[in-house]
Amino acid sequence: NYLRISPFSSFLFSLAPWIPVVGLEIHAQISSNSKLFSGSQVQFAAPPNSLVSFFDASLPGTLPVLNRRCVEAAVMTGLALNCSINKKSLFDRKHYFYADLPAGYQITQQRVPIAVNGSLSYSLCIDNKMSQMVTKTVRIKQIQLEQDSGKSLHDDTRCQTLVDLNRAGVGLMEVVMEPDMCCGEEAAAAVRELQLILQTLGSSQAVMAEGQLRVDANVSVHHPGEPYGVRTEVKNINSIRFLAKAVDYEIQRQIEELENGGTILNETRAFDSKLGCTVPMRDKEGKQDYRFMPEPNLPPLILYDTKSLPANVNHQQVINIDWIQERLPDLPSVKREKLVEQYGILPEHSFTLLNEDGLAEFFESVVKQTQMKPKKVIGWILNDLLSYLKQHSLTVKERSV
């Protein structure tokens, strides 16, 4: 469905179909009281530089101390995404100079991340018809724990940069999805499902508008039977809707470029939401060598399961993977199945119910309290309630039942 014939393209290429390949790198901010390696509070929109510990400002002589809650969040997320959890993972330093990276390096997990080899199933409808849903799976390469950077604000008129370190050191989970998707819609559906999972787990609030979920898309195109094409990385995507747009635009741009006899550069591009297109980012230093090295101040992160748990151990000092597994909440896919089974509603309606925070619970309590038929309640929700809420810019949680 991506066969495009450009007026300038040579006839040699014009009939060969293009296969787009999309992979995603997603940064999810961990929902925790304090940062990944320091005791400073995590809070959105606090006054600038009000949540900065000596470590966050990288004062000389300070050392990282790993936040247990962040590790647990990553383990939960890994389990929910069917990953194998590494019982031993390592931290590394990734070096680059930037004003909002006070240490000159980011602590991340480059060599051995906390979780690997998972998968995420997501559904999307064919041709925008809710009744025709297909389920697809994207492989999860890995989940790694790492520090967030601060924020730089450039004041071009006064020629100065202001730095806010409130975000510096907040825990991130970087979820790397294999290039198993082929269009913007798929990418958007996968991210939406991930977002729901993170919110269900409580491991991240995953609000894109607040930067708690940041998505970079790797896009390339190639002909069948040929190796993958040169890929570009698209950044600056701040909503799921824009993700779909950005990916589709980039696919189309690459196809047109190639069909016009051009080449694709391995570059970073930014999505301009106003213009609806991607533009090359000014990459001043060109290719960076991050000079990775092991973080010497953090011992290897060791996790246990019930089998490997040492006998005389302080339970506050260890993390038991099995224990976390047993306490995982129902994931969205399970919740949907239960709704379909219990209330006899259509599968696509279960998606709608889970798509908005609190709507499924609202549905269940209406059914329970009114004793009406679930299908009727669904009809009312879909036709009346949601449009009412939308009209008045309300959320279901704000309405009292």
Added chain:
Amino acid sequence: MLRASLRQVSTALKEGRVTPTELCQRCLALIKSTKFLNAYITVAEETALKQAEESEERYKRGQPLGILDGIPIAVKDNFNTAGIETTCASNMLKGYISPYNATVVQKLLDHGAVLLGKTNLDEFAMGSGSTDGVFGPVRNPWSYSKQYKEKSVPKSHSEDEESGWVITGGSSGGSAAAVSSFTCFAALGSDTGGSTRNPAAHCGVVGLKPTYGLISRHGLIPLVNSMDVPGILTRCVDDAAVLLGSLAGHDPKDSTTIQDDFKPFELPNLTDVSKLSIGIPKEYHAPGLSSEILALWSKAADLFKNAGAKVVEVSLPHTRYSIVCYHVLCTAEVASNMARFDGLEYGHRSDMKDSTESMYAATRREGFNDVVRGRILSGNYFLLKQNYEKYFVKAQKVRRLIANDFVKVFRSGVDVLLTPTTLSDAAPYMEFIQEDNRTRSAQDDILTQAANMAGLPAINVPTALSERGLPVGLQFIGRSFQEKQLLTVAKWFEKQVQFPVIQLEEVKRHDSGVFQHQKSASFS
């Protein structure tokens, strides 16, 4: 009084023979009259006197905080001290006042110690002479001792003390000189490749590098995180044990410290060494080892043998690769650790305003000396993607082999290893600066850095005076976390050798000593 050991002066304080304030004032006066040594970068006179006063109150109430209460100490200027400048002897941090205390500093203060000031070092502790800091070189107090003056014959009449003075070794030279010249009773140094033991050897004091992970590094401005350890410099082995007892143990702010509690210990007076096995690693017979030190080393081995200990030659076959691997690992971590000094949050910032990048570059060029910049450059080279396996990973593998060498030797039944600490006695400054820092460090760290590579505890015990009248020390290396055994052996050895006390004019004038424990017998 100033020449007393920490334990002795503590007793004097308890008995009221001297007050903390008197003691503090005497030390401050002696610091002033030995200013030419350049041992201190900052003298915190005001806060020291205030701390002494508070200590005095506690003694009056009969509630001193322990053996360290009221004891004047000094701290190397790469430990953070709240409210007192912390410079690392670098333009980069000149004028930098940290908002927090390093854990070790906090612990000393919590025990009632009086912090006299911050001692001089090589810039960011990179060096083995204490000659490469922005505040100038430290002079070895022994240069001005009766012992040295008597033995060194000036080459010509025009040549005076000015050109004949010898270096302290480094990089904790200021701390070693401070303890050696009696301006404080103990000092903190840091030890990454020998930075505590080397100057201790040259200045005739005890220098202890504890096991990696035994003492918190929180607040120590790092050189090499995986090898740095706070070091202890004292007059005698017993005093080192006292300091260790107050500093060691888990710190929630340093994830690499041991989890178990540390039990402070008193050192027994060993009378029977027949159950001891002393290992003599043959690889420490290194090129450049002076015949004088070699003779002293074998004499020390004989001393143990004659007293009934088992003395065995052992081999640590990978020792010869240690210094080059140390260089790779050290510079790589330096490159990383120094990245934070960009002039934005703290420290020096260049006036260069063309762009952020040019500001970074100018800040770092102005802030760091050649030695620091050189190490950053080579460290970044080793960390480049195409070099990482070839240098960094390989060096790490060899590091493991070096550590295993020690494990094997200790497993074979050896309790403690005996080696020289330095290749020779202290070089005159004029001679020392003929070679560059890199060459010097490679030579001077040769006998000490392997203990850092393996994380083992090691101690310099002053042993004798050289023909030139300068101190020479020997090193004991112990098993991981077996400080008690190591120090017990060191204490026995210390007692046998009766290292002479330095005779300094300045000290005589200041010290109307209550007890002068002049030692006459000399070992060599």
